[in-house]
Amino acid sequence: MLLFAVSAGVPVVLVLGAVTGWSHSVIGAPTWASWVIAALAIFIGLPLAWFSTPLGTRIATNLLLKAYRRDGLEYVERQYLSKLAPYRAGLQLFNLALALDHAGDQDGALVVYRHAADCGSPPAMVNLAYWLSRRGEEDEAREWLRRAVEAGYTRVVPGVGER
Template sequence: MNYGWSRRSLAILFVVSAGVPVVLVLDAAAGWSRSAIGTPAWASWTIAALAICAGLPFAWAATPFGTRGATNLLLNAYRREGLESIERQYLSKLSSRRAGLQLCNLGLALERAGDWDGAQAVHRRAAHHGYPPAMVRLAYVLSRNGEEPEARDWYRRAVEAGYPLDPLEEADGE
């Protein structure tokens, strides 16, 4: 589950980021640029090359492989440097909610890797940033580890923070 962008947003980012360089290259190759934007051919090729250099990384970031790649970069930095270093170096410049989102994605990656203790620590940090999905994930990990009273508390905090829990999940948490 990708908490950062909706599928529609990622599709729009991909189309714009990949489409603009393609249009500029076709425009420069066909010689339309002189009549369309009034620049000489060498300038059209320069603009097209800059659009490719800027646009294609954004297009890659919009694909599932690209979003997983960003999470993997954060995961590798976490394993190499530790959680405190990650927060200080990478997440300190972000808003609290955005930092919570990034930490939650890191926690999900740790869950997929089977590192439940690390996931619990990361989700706890993300929950303390006030990110409701991280509160729910923390409650899930705590529940999985048999810490039911604290898990119920985190489910309650997520609901208070505005997270709409499924009635079945809420019944499981009680």
């Protein structure tokens, strides 16, 4: 929600600053520069605000899911996620893994959970540990749970790594 507020609020403030001449008088920016800054804020901020809403997140996940099914994980990572910070890419991969999991593709979800966990996503680490535990790979499951706790994950996950 904070991301939405900042991403939507900053462009509005900059446009108002350009329209009222505030940015020209207060920060000394020429009028044309005020408008360029405002336009860039709109071009970057509003899509970011949109994709931080629940509907925008679902649309982004569906886009990744279609690309994954059509072209594979390497394509998705190269085309869509390479521009993001690793942690943010991990969150997007986590959403993709959840979508695959809900669609019944557990093998694909496991691969994507592993990539998301490698990017540092604690929820992906926990889900990866869960699936590894279900497959009988308890040692690796416990290792991913340990990493998730080290990364700040605080929820208790019953049944994982307890065999």
